Amino acid sequence: MTFNMENLQNIRIAVDAIVFGYKSNDLYVLLIEQQFGSSDKYWALPGGLVKDDEPLSEAVIRELREETNVELTFMEQLYTFGDDIRRDSRNRVISVAYYALVDASNLEIKADTDAERVQWFKIDEIPPLAFDHNLILKKGIERLKAKLTYEPIGFDLLPDEFLFSDLENLYCTILEKEIDRRNFRKKILSYGFLEETDNFSPIRSGRPAKLFKFNKLKYNELIDKGFHFEIKFA
Amino acid sequence: MTFNMENLQNIRIAVDAIVFGYKSNDLYVLLIEQQFGSSDKYWALPGGLVKDDEPLSEAVIRELREETNVELTFMEQLYTFGDDIRRDSRNRVISVAYYALVDASNLEIKADTDAERVQWFKIDEIPPLAFDHNLILKKGIERLKAKLTYEPIGFDLLPDEFLFSDLENLYCTILEKEIDRRNFRKKILSYGFLEETDNFSPIRSGRPAKLFKFNKLKYNELIDKGFHFEIKFA
DNA sequence: GCAAAAGTGTTCGTACTACACCCATGG
DNA sequence: CCATGGGTGTAGTACGAACACTTTTGC
Numbered sequence: 275m276t277f278n279m280e281n282l283q284n285i286r287i288a289v290d291a292i293v294f295g296y297k298s299n300d301l302y303v304l305l306i307e308q309q310f311g312s313s314d315k316y317w318a319l320p321g322g323l324v325k326d327d328e329p330l331s332e333a334v335i336r337e338l339r340e341e342t343n344v345e346l347t348f349m350e351q352l353y354t355f356g357d358d359i360r361r362d363s364r365n366r367v368i369s370v371a372y373y374a375l376v377d378a379s380n381l382e383i384k385a386d387t388d389a390e391r392v393q394w395f396k397i398d399e400i401p402p403l404a405f406d407h408n409l410i411l412k413k414g415i416e417r418l419k420a421k422l423t424y425e426p427i428g429f430d431l432l433p434d435e436f437l438f439s440d441l442e443n444l445y446c447t448i449l450e451k452e453i454d455r456r457n458f459r460k461k462i463l464s465y466g467f468l469e470e471t472d473n474f475s476p477i478r479s480g481r482p483a484k485l486f487k488f489n490k491l492k493y494n495e496l497i498d499k500g501f502h503f504e505i506k507f508a
Numbered sequence: 509m510t511f512n513m514e515n516l517q518n519i520r521i522a523v524d525a526i527v528f529g530y531k532s533n534d535l536y537v538l539l540i541e542q543q544f545g546s547s548d549k550y551w552a553l554p555g556g557l558v559k560d561d562e563p564l565s566e567a568v569i570r571e572l573r574e575e576t577n578v579e580l581t582f583m584e585q586l587y588t589f590g591d592d593i594r595r596d597s598r599n600r601v602i603s604v605a606y607y608a609l610v611d612a613s614n615l616e617i618k619a620d621t622d623a624e625r626v627q628w629f630k631i632d633e634i635p636p637l638a639f640d641h642n643l644i645l646k647k648g649i650e651r652l653k654a655k656l657t658y659e660p661i662g663f664d665l666l667p668d669e670f671l672f673s674d675l676e677n678l679y680c681t682i683l684e685k686e687i688d689r690r691n692f693r694k695k696i697l698s699y700g701f702l703e704e705t706d707n708f709s710p711i712r713s714g715r716p717a718k719l720f721k722f723n724k725l726k727y728n729e730l731i732d733k734g735f736h737f738e739i740k741f742a
Numbered sequence: 743g744c745a746a747a748a749g750t751g752t753t754c755g756t757a758c759t760a761c762a763c764c765c766a767t768g769g
Numbered sequence: 770c771c772a773t774g775g776g777t778g779t780a781g782t783a784c785g786a787a788c789a790c791t792t793t794t795g796c
Contacts, residue, residue, distance in 0.1 A: 282518075282520070283520060283521060283557065283558065283559075283560055284516075284560045285521055285558065285560060286516070286517060287517060287519055287521055287590075287602060323517060324517065324519065324590070324602075325517075326517055326518045326519060326600060327593055327600070328593070329590065329591040329592070329593055330588065330590035330591050330602070331591050332591075351587060351588060353585060354564065354585060354588040354604050356521075356558070356563065356564035356604065357563040357564050357565050357566075358563070359561055359562070359563055366560060366561070368521060368558075368564070368604075370588050370590065370602075437775090438775085438776090439774075439775075454759075454760070454761085455775090455776090456760095456761085456762095456776085456777070456778080457758075457759070457760085459776085459777090460777090460778095461757095461758085475775095477767070477768075477774095478773085478774080479767085479768070479769090479772075479773045479774065480766080480767065480768085480772080480773035480774030480775065481765060481766040481767055481773080481774060481775045481776080482766070482767065482774095482775080483774080483775055483776085484775090484776095506758090508758090508759070508760095671748095672748085672749090673747075673748075688786075688787075688788080689748090689749090690749085690750070690751085690787095690788085690789095691785070691786070691787085693749085693750085694750090694751095695784095695785085709748095711747095711794075711795075712746090712747080713745080713746050713747070713794085713795070713796090714745080714746035714747030714748065714793075714794065714795080715746080715747055715748045715749080715792065715793040715794050716747090716748080716793070716794065717747075717748055717749085718748090718749095740785085
């Protein structure tokens with residue numbers, strides 16, 4: 275490794291990831307416990323420094339694999355945090371934050387890979403985080419809410435086959451709104467990108483419910499025709 | 509300046525800015541001419557390396573002042589380009605791109621400050637740019653179009669007092685859509701954040717037109733009440 | 743008085759809202 | 770047969786879309 279010392283900056287560049295999961299009416303975020311100095315422990319978003327020859331998005335994937343081994347269904351760049359030059363008190367670090375989604379059925383398979391602890395936290399039970407990670411998370415939640423309403427990313431938080439009631443609850447929970455079941459179902463079905471399967475729900479109680487699948491191909495066809503996904507509420 | 513050589517990366521971090529201007533049915537972007545090596549010249553987005561103790565957004569403002577001396581009415585982070593590790597062939601550089609708007613009445617006051625040339629280019633007459641700047645610009649245009657439809661940033665491209673027809677043409681031009689004048693006016697006026705002034709247009713020809721102002725205070729009040737700006741077309 | 747742009751109302755259709763009862767299953 | 774969640778239809782309303790003529794000015 276050779277450094278060209280002239281005009282080399284003393285700034286580090288990191289990536290951080292907000293990984294969202296959803297299960298039974300709760301939105302979760304994946305956090306890892308980090309050790310600072312000899313005794314301080316803090317929960318933090320998974321992330322770390324970018325390698326010299328590593329694309330940003332690959333850095334995120336690598337860090338997530340190293341630290342948490344979750345499998346993502348969606349990932350997107352969120353925002354780059356570099357206005358607060360002391361967001362990391364040790365050095366100047368600029369962080370490119372990403373947010374990602376995981377399938378709810380994989381939510382329990384959280385392997386504590388390293389000595390470090392990894393844990394899902396309910397969105398309304400987030401502890402004080404390291405650095406400015408509470409701020410990053412706040413922005414991530416805002417973006418998730420917004421994106422849910424104009425792109426069909428809710429399906430990436432659900433298993434491949436899911437109940438309509440789960441989809442409905444997911445929207446209610448994350449957007450913190452009440453929805454009329456009938457209107458919601460009518461609207462989503464009218465789009466025509468959901469497929470009924472022949473399978474039924476593992477019964478919890480009451481009448482068994484059909485499982486549905488999101489047909490991404492169909493969705494893409496619709497997009498090409500100028501279709502615009504949108505979920506809004508009163 | 510002290511470097512902590514362990515875990516110091518060999519990655520540079522830059523900011524680049526897309527500055528949009530609008531005038532008589534055309535969207536413009538501000539570009540500067542850069543010299544590479546001894547003979548190659550390329551047009552590029554204004555930008556440069558971030559200083560060690562400088563917030564990202566201040567770096568953008570500084571570069572714009574140094575290179576172009578435009579006065580911005582709006583600025584927002586766009587995206588961070590760091591997946592292509594060879595986007596700059598000399599070194600690895602990650603670029604945090606911003607986009608900004610300027611008031612149309614300041615559009616002509618482009619002072620060629622340095623020896624470098626600075627120029628407004630029509631959006632459909634952009635030359636091949638340095639690095640991946642064509643890509644950045646593409647993303648910026650997409651974002652501008654999207655943002656125009658759900659936030660009132662069109663006013664930041666117009667003078668303080670403007671004609672309704674200019675607003676209408678701005679939307680038609682940038683979104684590349686046709687709009688019904690009557691419906692457009694009705695809708696915008698119904699929002700109630702435009703103020704009629706007592707002034708009239710400098711006449712070009714035909715009937716003189718009233719000048720309007722965007723009342724940002726009123727707009728913010730509406731937002732607090734849950735109002736949601738939106739302009740859509742068939 | 744003619745050319746040029748500004749200003750203005752109505753009708754129609756579509757899409758969202760609100761709302762309540764029956765159905766299938768397990769225990 | 771009861772408790773639990775699943776599944777469905779209709780009527781009213783509000784908003785967006787389509788559409789053309791009159792007004793004011795300069796020349």
